[in-house]
Amino acid sequence: MVLLSTRKAWPFLLSTFLIPQLLCVARADVHFYDFVLKETNVTKLCQTKSIMTVNDSFPGPTIEVHKGDTVYVNVHNHGDYGVTLHWHGVKQPRNPWSDGPEFITQCVIGPGTNFTYEVIFSDEEGTLWWHAHSDWTRATVHGAIVISPEPGKLYPFSKPDDDKIIVIAAWYTGDLKELVDEAMMNGSDLPHSDGYTINGELGDLCNCSQETTHHWYVDYGKTYLLRIINAVMNAELFFSIADHNLTVVGMDGGYIKPIVTTYIMISPGQTMDVLLTANQSLGRYYIATRQYSSEYAEVTGFDHSVGSAILQYRGNYSLSSSPVFPNATLPLYLDSGAALRFTNQLRSLASEDHPVDVPQDVSTRMYITVSMGEILCPNSSCTSVSGNKLGSSMNNISWVNPSLDVLSAYYRNLSGTYTTDFPDWPPSMYNFTGDDLPDSVDMTYQGTKVKVLNYNETVEIVFQGTDVLKGSVNHPMHMHGHSFYIVGIGHGNFDNETDPKTYNLVDPPHVNTFSVPKNGWLAIRFTANNPGVWFWHCHLDRHMSWGMDTAFIVKDGGTAETSIRPPPAYMPPCLDMGSSDISMQTSSIDQVEVPQL
Numbered sequence: 001m002v003l004l005s006t007r008k009a010w011p012f013l014l015s016t017f018l019i020p021q022l023l024c025v026a027r028a029d030v031h032f033y034d035f036v037l038k039e040t041n042v043t044k045l046c047q048t049k050s051i052m053t054v055n056d057s058f059p060g061p062t063i064e065v066h067k068g069d070t071v072y073v074n075v076h077n078h079g080d081y082g083v084t085l086h087w088h089g090v091k092q093p094r095n096p097w098s099d100g101p102e103f104i105t106q107c108v109i110g111p112g113t114n115f116t117y118e119v120i121f122s123d124e125e126g127t128l129w130w131h132a133h134s135d136w137t138r139a140t141v142h143g144a145i146v147i148s149p150e151p152g153k154l155y156p157f158s159k160p161d162d163d164k165i166i167v168i169a170a171w172y173t174g175d176l177k178e179l180v181d182e183a184m185m186n187g188s189d190l191p192h193s194d195g196y197t198i199n200g201e202l203g204d205l206c207n208c209s210q211e212t213t214h215h216w217y218v219d220y221g222k223t224y225l226l227r228i229i230n231a232v233m234n235a236e237l238f239f240s241i242a243d244h245n246l247t248v249v250g251m252d253g254g255y256i257k258p259i260v261t262t263y264i265m266i267s268p269g270q271t272m273d274v275l276l277t278a279n280q281s282l283g284r285y286y287i288a289t290r291q292y293s294s295e296y297a298e299v300t301g302f303d304h305s306v307g308s309a310i311l312q313y314r315g316n317y318s319l320s321s322s323p324v325f326p327n328a329t330l331p332l333y334l335d336s337g338a339a340l341r342f343t344n345q346l347r348s349l350a351s352e353d354h355p356v357d358v359p360q361d362v363s364t365r366m367y368i369t370v371s372m373g374e375i376l377c378p379n380s381s382c383t384s385v386s387g388n389k390l391g392s393s394m395n396n397i398s399w400v401n402p403s404l405d406v407l408s409a410y411y412r413n414l415s416g417t418y419t420t421d422f423p424d425w426p427p428s429m430y431n432f433t434g435d436d437l438p439d440s441v442d443m444t445y446q447g448t449k450v451k452v453l454n455y456n457e458t459v460e461i462v463f464q465g466t467d468v469l470k471g472s473v474n475h476p477m478h479m480h481g482h483s484f485y486i487v488g489i490g491h492g493n494f495d496n497e498t499d500p501k502t503y504n505l506v507d508p509p510h511v512n513t514f515s516v517p518k519n520g521w522l523a524i525r526f527t528a529n530n531p532g533v534w535f536w537h538c539h540l541d542r543h544m545s546w547g548m549d550t551a552f553i554v555k556d557g558g559t560a561e562t563s564i565r566p567p568p569a570y571m572p573p574c575l576d577m578g579s580s581d582i583s584m585q586t587s588s589i590d591q592v593e594v595p596q597l
């Protein structure tokens, strides 16, 4: 990590000294980081390959701030292809220019160029993370963001003795960019990972990994704050530490009511803050993670490997031959009951110091199917059995990247980049979660359709999973620029008469990523109080690549303080399409009308 300097920034400069009542205004620090993107050789599973890294490090450097600080990250691209970075869960009030998703808020930082992100923290506290947001580069380009309470403020629990960051990622043995580009071109399945890393290491349960297993040394009697990040590309994870209880106290940069558990289920994109007290016999204990697969049991092609690290007590004792494994507490791959038992316990802290602000009235309602499907393949160029491309969609629209980013087009009032007709409802109602759905519901339609919201609208979205193509799985939906409340969740089709009566409007979890359950529904609420262009999408990258994406445009609120900030002097240009990536479907706008299915 290259941390150049940190300086204090006083909101009201010298006048503060003259106005005593402003002395209580929180001080915000400003931090500066340099991130150098470059190819680095790494050997895992007995094979050496080159991966894109930040500052030669996998996972990349940690950004450390206090609540409310601002960070400038100058990204120097010394790699071979264009990349963007995203600050996952950082709301960036009024500042979509530094949010990062390619073709949504910017174009790529080209090789040999640099771009400085201004990352503005506001109410986030706990753990978040950053990652690349162009193609599948995030597989190796990611790192933690640690947000401590404001100076002088306390955690809502006893101060831990120390912190420990745990970044879990997916490892692919092949050239991931090549594999993804090829699969996207011929419409076939996207790559599956070959292992799960904990802090960059697969652990000694995997081939050729004995020497490099990540060790975490602890002192008996101390309590640690684990900051766990699921940076995996396409998998929800179970996670457990042998013989040690976990107390989950935070999630996605906010606090929750403590949950004492022996395992967690964490979706890709999510972060969890977990207290662990080292109170067991001196020895070695496996920290272990494996996939929670919400696919049907017949689907067995997922990565079955177990990623591991070792918690080791400091002190004088003889090491047992092998660390203890969490056999009894790490759920098996298909244990949907264990996944549900965990997620059903999540509640916001909702205390005086950490209140909730759940919209009680709703001004905009959307009912959105999240679905697998097929896309007509041009010129018989696809290799799949049906001759069509695999696709995924929301309300039957598969997102197509424009060639100019949506934010620039919106800000400059340019037409031809996107349309504003993202539908509030599916094109037809059918038994979304029924068995043996007719072929007529298989096709999805491509478009660059966004949803426009007025400033301060209160939005309720009910996401409805479907079983089209027998492809129902959990979809971890992620929203940029806002966190949202999980007010309801259920199995089967949403019933707009009875299900709202089950809503939790008192202490629902406040998150940036949450899974729509397989063959079920998820109801979320948020207030659109952040003007800008904000991507939202499934955080399984295979579904994101296939089109389960769209964007909100949140309009300005009529005053300077409620309007998008002016763009920075330099944004990476979109004109050089010479390095155009084909792994995301990119075209100028060519909308297809959505028929009634």
Ligand SMILES: [Cu+2]
Residues within 6 Å of the ligand: 474, 475, 476, 538, 539, 540, 543, 544, 548
């Ligand atoms: Cu998905």
